[in-house]
Amino acid sequence: MNKRFQSPIVLLGARFLSPYIFMFGLYVIFHGHYSPGGGFQGGALLAAAILLVRVAGGEKIGQLQLIEKLTTPIGVIGVIIYFGTGLSAILAGGNFLDYGVLPFPGVVEPAWSRYIGLLIIEVGIGAAVMAILVMIYDNMIKGEDYD
């Protein structure tokens, strides 16, 4: 193999770009009610922001942004947020994933309750997609290191 060395210019560029991509990912998730976007697309953008630093800076610097051990729990929490929203709708007396019956404080109309329910599940999808894309990348890197 060729000798590997770190390029400070590439790392600086990646560190400059990464927060903007992350912010745009959050925008795509939370603005999905009004413009094209949503959980899957925003989650992919968040993962791109994290993977950019991991590719540019190597294993140790990438851990500063999101620790590797945290990716699996975040993915599980994302799925649980979605499933828990559906389950709490059953407990509130409706069907599975029927957000109209969820008792949010200060919300009387079921339409606005659906609005908030949609927002919650989008956040859950975004967290799960981000964490799992980063998790797959980390596992691929690890498999290479053991050889």
Next chain:
Amino acid sequence: MVYAATDLPNRADNNSAMHAEISPNGGPVIGNYFIQNAYKDAKTPNIVTVILGDYRGIDTFGEQLVIFTAGLVGILVLRKSKKLKK
């Protein structure tokens, strides 16, 4: 496929079957209901978000489970156990 695509109705054709309120067999067209009631039901201007998250919520939950399962299979295939490391 290109030849078949030339026979498709225009996007703004009001007389085509998929844009009608009543389908040829007499029942209501579901897409028509989505377009008319998406904003009233969820106060969300983006119809696609309402359909994916609300009307077809279980389908989106299945998609998320597919991605989650892909991650778990990634762990299973790519992560090596400590026995193999020696």
